[in-house]
Amino acid sequence: MQFNLMPKPAEISSTTGEYRLQADFKIAITGAPQQRFYATATRFLRRLGERTGLFFEQHVLQPGEEVAQPSLLINYRRAGSVQLGEDESYTLTVDAGQILLQAENDIGAKHGLETLLQLLNADGDGYFFPGCEIIDQPRFQWRGLLIDVGRHFMPVEVIKRNLDGMAAMKMNVLHWHLSEDQGFRIESKIYPKLHELGSDGFYYSQEQVKDILTYAENRGIRVVPEFDVPGHAASWLVGYPELGSAPGPYKIERGWGIKYPAINPISATVLEFLDNFFGEMAALFPDPFFHIGGDEVEQGDYHKAEHWNKNPEIQAFMKKNSIKDNAALQAYFNRHVLEILTRHGKIMIGWEEILHESMPRNIVIQSWRGTTAMVDAARAGFRSLLSKGYYIDLIQPTAFHYLTDPLPADTPLNASEQKLILGGEATMWSEFVSPENIDSRIWPRTAAIAERLWSPANVNDVDDMYRRLEIISRQLEEHGLTHEKNYEMMLRRLTRGHDITALKNFVDVVEPVKIYRRNDLREHTSSSPLTRVIDAARPDAKVAREFGKTVDRYLQKRTFEQVQKLRYDLELWQKNHEQLDEIIRISPVLQEIRPLSEALAHCAAFALRALEILEKAGESRASDFAEVKKWFIAAAENPGQIELMVTPAMEKLVAAATNEHSTEKKH
């Protein structure tokens, strides 16, 4: 029996028989049932109905309801606490007579329901759950997703649908990056100028925050707010310039990158302000962890310490107190912040820059520039989290993230140090995402990260991950996630409503440029449209990935099927430009892709010629590949800030054809 589960359970075994699903399917809950879980089980039932079209008789599960002969019996001992370290285990047994789900608490039971939904299968006789026994629990206790709503605001529904996606992937922490140079995104009743002047009107009311917190808790997800200080704080200073290290006035930042404005680290006004504001937020967010950012402030490699360096009071203070550099100055500030947070009952967490020998060991370090920081933190006795390698905004392939393990086999950490590694977080920084395409950057790749953090370390078969990911990606759509469906919608806008076939053929094989190149190639602001080809194009382009694989296989061992597939693809791309050019002519936003579309056609033509030569074991003439270099060079350019992902594999074909040729000559 092949299962399509993600994340893979700790232990699973097939058993004979299967549970056949009918409209009389009924759920009973025993043990210590509480209201929250009844809603979870009702949602499960609705989702099962929506996938199968079955008209179940149960409407809304209610405590106290008597259910005779339940199809699914759920038992758990106590209400779970949505807190770090809570037991999340469950066991699930499916046989022909009944499905039994057992857990210590309702959080484990909730995970079990997600697994059960993924087990759903079908044949000509109807739907069924295959017989199996599952014993499951997570490898890491902190499995998070950061969503940056500072750079681009994300409305409530974006957060909610992603919480649903996270719950489906058994993730348990939303790291909510709520303030940035470009926007302060939460209502403060004490300091209203924060959101009134710092947000362009795009912020969450406290009522909306409470709504999201309840939504998350009902899905077993903790919410850790981040208020980034002392850097990345320009939006705070628009309303409260007295908190800054320079006199001001300040404006909301529109461009990307590291900005000068920074909170004054030695100001009593600042500490009083933070005491009040963090106090307000500490009361709003129930989670004990509170993220203070602390990244990219004026220190180290990012030496833009203008506002600190030029402030005479700060300089005098440093001299007087023997604070040797800006890193030490930030540590000084952080100790005060820690004091404030401790007073408000919170545990401080921050980016790796807050790691400083002088800090007490009860803070948590989040590593983002290298795993070194995580290792150093653990060795120094700090608990830590890995985000380096999980930066999904950098448009890297799923496999790269999947194989990034916080504790790989060769970890330098000893057993007790390893216990300090809490887990990791995917980070959705939002310079280049809008509510329209953010899901396509988060999903499905984050599902692979979720598996890395939940499943045993030896679950690392990349091909099998991709196979399951495609199935899971479709299932994630049921939560309203738009990673699939907004693709063609965005293409329709790009063609101004005309036929998208040719454009889709092209965009299917391109990806946005990687890492931080986009803004280097063309400077963007927070107002720049995110509706161009680069924004519709998706990371880890599947068509390109599969073409590359087919070429590799073909070059190892040629089969008729592979040749057919290659020829089909190459002919499509060779012919595509002519059609696409017609669309480009009436849709000026597409003019930027014309050179690449043309290059694709030429490169495909060369690759086709190479394929024919390889197939005939014939010789290539010099004239066959005239201008080949020119076109492959053109294909490697990045107009429109996109990358053609199929031309490297085409070059392999051309190389093979020309090499074989010369090899043959030598024989």
Next chain:
Amino acid sequence: MQFNLMPKPAEISSTTGEYRLQADFKIAITGAPQQRFYATATRFLRRLGERTGLFFEQHVLQPGEEVAQPSLLINYRRAGSVQLGEDESYTLTVDAGQILLQAENDIGAKHGLETLLQLLNADGDGYFFPGCEIIDQPRFQWRGLLIDVGRHFMPVEVIKRNLDGMAAMKMNVLHWHLSEDQGFRIESKIYPKLHELGSDGFYYSQEQVKDILTYAENRGIRVVPEFDVPGHAASWLVGYPELGSAPGPYKIERGWGIKYPAINPISATVLEFLDNFFGEMAALFPDPFFHIGGDEVEQGDYHKAEHWNKNPEIQAFMKKNSIKDNAALQAYFNRHVLEILTRHGKIMIGWEEILHESMPRNIVIQSWRGTTAMVDAARAGFRSLLSKGYYIDLIQPTAFHYLTDPLPADTPLNASEQKLILGGEATMWSEFVSPENIDSRIWPRTAAIAERLWSPANVNDVDDMYRRLEIISRQLEEHGLTHEKNYEMMLRRLTRGHDITALKNFVDVVEPVKIYRRNDLREHTSSSPLTRVIDAARPDAKVAREFGKTVDRYLQKRTFEQVQKLRYDLELWQKNHEQLDEIIRISPVLQEIRPLSEALAHCAAFALRALEILEKAGESRASDFAEVKKWFIAAAENPGQIELMVTPAMEKLVAAATNEHSTEKKH
């Protein structure tokens, strides 16, 4: 110059020249600018950027900003009031040098911006606005959309994106049907058991309501709440059974249709309750109009007056007060409700059942069962609204709604009576829609209703409406509306993630059954899945509509192009079943469509044969059409509660082939 505007302006003329759009495009606002409109203009600028990919230099428009040489100059005299009867006119002039938008107030200016966005055009040289002069104002002052959130709850974002769609179509009233037998959808702080016990947890908090009200007002849209009394009120009675006409207890209703529970029309407790509750809601909703429903209560054709008829106190009261029937009893109740609403400063509006000779003339009548009620109401001196003919939940074709005019050329109303017709409302009743597919029932058809209510009466070319509707429908997607993109998503779920090509070929030519047949054919509840083929299938199936048209044209005058198109379609459908059946075999939810898919294949085969006979002007043999009746009868069945929309046209082809045959014989 062909324009693609919807609704069409009152007056438009082409002028020479055009305004060429560049990244330096800038907006200036003069006159009496207020904050609300700056946000509107900023949204316009973002949308323009998103359609063109241009990086405009203006970020967020701010009052007081100096804009040198604006590309678009907007001038209006005063802040508009989002109230019935407000001036909504504007004029728009585009020439090569500048775009000038003028209006009495910002609501007119907002309409002008929507028109300008629709004017956007492009050629090989880039984007441009064609030269034109527009003078525009609406024909009717009340252009509404009812959304029923009682039967199926619709989250905040569903309402918001539809408000955006409405604003784009210059509609100005959201009629929010907030209570039903199946759910009470708004938080009451005075009577919390209304939402706590009457909603299964699916309701709007008052904060969410305020958020939506602001959102609507910013888009020039009034919000009229409806609290349906005395019928359709089972959900009220779950928490407050003392309001009912029977002793209770009551449950949330799960099935559809008219239910027995009704509020007690003679109870002092009820009036006190309504006074308090309507007072709470009257304060929350700023619009002067307040809808009390009043439909389908126990009277007239819908004689299920069990709870009133069997209540001895009610019967005694009627006898004592000479109330002759239940209609008079309801009028008695309505007069009390009117008194309450008047005290709270509201104007009462209700469905046509509240029309009663004894009612004062300041109430508004909404006609839904027939235009007669609207006409009667106007003749009796009541203001009224038309909804009969705009019931978009009944899955009728766009053209039908489009040609329904509140005041057709042959209206029996005289000029002063005509003034009492305020306009109309499309009604999205929600028995069979979920947040996932509601947009596909509202859009694009409602855009045609919006045009009927805005544009001059002589704008009624159905073909041109369909041409423009397709363009406008794509533009509506920019607001997050899902009428296009959720189609394939729903098909992907139906194939369990497998290839959707064959399923799409089939669903493209079917529609849900019409009017109220769905529930007659298969009884649904509020928990029934809305994810089957019937739910993915869309009203007014375009492929089928165009096929029907091609057949009609072909039968009038045959051209090679038509024959080719018909042959292509018919061959596709003939072959489709084999592929689709493979998918049906692994996706049991599709089993219900197998008979129709098979019938489609057979009917297409007959139609193809008919086409070949017609083309060869040959003779048909009896054997050519053996079993033809059997298959067309099968195609007219409704398994899965869907209708095959192409077979009637195929029957015409067959009839033509067999007729010609016999005609030829006679010659």
